Amino acid sequence: MNRIEFLKTLGFGAVAVGAGQSLLTGCMNHDMAEMSAVAPTIQEGAFTTPLPLMKTVAEGASLKAGTQTHAIVPGKPASALGYNDSMMGPTFRVERGVPVTIPFTNSLTEETNIHWHGLVVPANMDGHPDQLVKAGQSFAYSFTLDQPAAMAWYHPHPHMQTGKQVYMGLAGLFIVDSPEERALKLPSGEFELPLVIQDKRLSAAGAPVYNPTMPEIMVGYMGDTIVVNGVNAPFHPVATRTYRLRLLNGSNGRIYNLALSNGDAFHVIGSDGGLLPAPERVSSLLLAPGERVDLLVDFSKAALNSEVFLQSSAFSGVGSQGSQTFKLVKFMVNRSEADPFKMPASFPALTTLSPASTAKTRKFAIGDAMHGAGGHSNKKSMAGMHTINGKTYDAARIDESVALNSTEIWEFDNSMGDEPHPMHLHGTLFQVVGRSGGRDSLMAHEKGWKDTVLVMPKETVRVIVRFQRSGKFVFHCHNLEHEDDGMMLNYEVK
Numbered sequence: 001m002n003r004i005e006f007l008k009t010l011g012f013g014a015v016a017v018g019a020g021q022s023l024l025t026g027c028m029n030h031d032m033a034e035m036s037a038v039a040p041t042i043q044e045g046a047f048t049t050p051l052p053l054m055k056t057v058a059e060g061a062s063l064k065a066g067t068q069t070h071a072i073v074p075g076k077p078a079s080a081l082g083y084n085d086s087m088m089g090p091t092f093r094v095e096r097g098v099p100v101t102i103p104f105t106n107s108l109t110e111e112t113n114i115h116w117h118g119l120v121v122p123a124n125m126d127g128h129p130d131q132l133v134k135a136g137q138s139f140a141y142s143f144t145l146d147q148p149a150a151m152a153w154y155h156p157h158p159h160m161q162t163g164k165q166v167y168m169g170l171a172g173l174f175i176v177d178s179p180e181e182r183a184l185k186l187p188s189g190e191f192e193l194p195l196v197i198q199d200k201r202l203s204a205a206g207a208p209v210y211n212p213t214m215p216e217i218m219v220g221y222m223g224d225t226i227v228v229n230g231v232n233a234p235f236h237p238v239a240t241r242t243y244r245l246r247l248l249n250g251s252n253g254r255i256y257n258l259a260l261s262n263g264d265a266f267h268v269i270g271s272d273g274g275l276l277p278a279p280e281r282v283s284s285l286l287l288a289p290g291e292r293v294d295l296l297v298d299f300s301k302a303a304l305n306s307e308v309f310l311q312s313s314a315f316s317g318v319g320s321q322g323s324q325t326f327k328l329v330k331f332m333v334n335r336s337e338a339d340p341f342k343m344p345a346s347f348p349a350l351t352t353l354s355p356a357s358t359a360k361t362r363k364f365a366i367g368d369a370m371h372g373a374g375g376h377s378n379k380k381s382m383a384g385m386h387t388i389n390g391k392t393y394d395a396a397r398i399d400e401s402v403a404l405n406s407t408e409i410w411e412f413d414n415s416m417g418d419e420p421h422p423m424h425l426h427g428t429l430f431q432v433v434g435r436s437g438g439r440d441s442l443m444a445h446e447k448g449w450k451d452t453v454l455v456m457p458k459e460t461v462r463v464i465v466r467f468q469r470s471g472k473f474v475f476h477c478h479n480l481e482h483e484d485d486g487m488m489l490n491y492e493v494k
């Protein structure tokens, strides 16, 4: 049974779903590929807005979630959400091992919280969906980080509201620094550029609009306007030297195939959880929602006054969202400078987790209710199409119990599925052991610590995880529509 037949079985054709109905009804007449054809075509902007750089703050800085006015498109200030009245919140920069306290105030009209995505923090500081901060209330997050230098991020995590709150503007970066990383003398200061890539749908007034239809919940809510660091189509002047680009895919559902418009290769030096053991030279790279990648891009051979775009190149395997090549940000090579950067002779050694040391292998069938998710989920409503082992999220249920300090293999099986699922674990970092089916190999940026791994249709991905924090955490698909639809489970470490 394919998904269309499944939807018919559920009686979707006869159910009024508001704005989604005509789309859905239309889909009924087409095949699966057509059903996925809801990724809007990207409308590229003019690349005349200067790239905003987020304010950098230290430990102790406070955060406030609230409504703000922000111009995604120049000249069109409109209502959005944000931390500290900004579409991208401040970038925290914190030294490994230093105690961190971040006072948080919820100035929204609804509950929210903060999840520190990629930071291994105590369970009661992790922004579990149970730990909500009511409207008007405050909470002080505090933790001490003992993990490699990396670029993490923070965003809300209230169940069924995460997609909307992130999409409307609540997100920010969190960089962990260490002496080991500084010793490498990577490009820093103005030569280190954090970039958050998102896609939005905007109202005529320029405000982000979040109202996914049923088919859009199926594949993820995608926009037609690319937003980098909070604005559409920015440019940034660069010198003829090597830049460190630290990228987050902060989109709800869209995957990007990152590449340079001149076709040049670039080096991947890090991923979600820190540096790779060695640089990897690639000419493109798939980055899924929630994933980060640390790149070195060499502009030293670019002609003066030339333009180089970071773009998303067309890619296959995920339906319409991969069918288009579009530009993300324009780099204008506007000055000639000697490039002092030398690729380090070696990178800090990576502590490799050994599959031989694992206590257990857990298998998770991921997908929608009819594909590879462990059977029927017995739904009474249209919600909960996306499942893990046939289950949707239940706050009161512990789905997996894990022994503290144990090492396990977790296997995400999307072999029967037809949608990509970036799987994310809270409370730990992991290493990718292998991938079978689909792309059938480890990607360049999967050779270091990760917290989110892209499992494409037909793929099974195995990760090795050590559980060093006790308490209750969630793991879930980081396609935020899938997550809010229930593709999330609890696990408890004790």
Ligand SMILES: [Cu+2]
Residues within 6 Å of the ligand: 386, 420, 421, 422, 477, 478, 479, 482, 483, 487
């Ligand atoms: Cu998913």
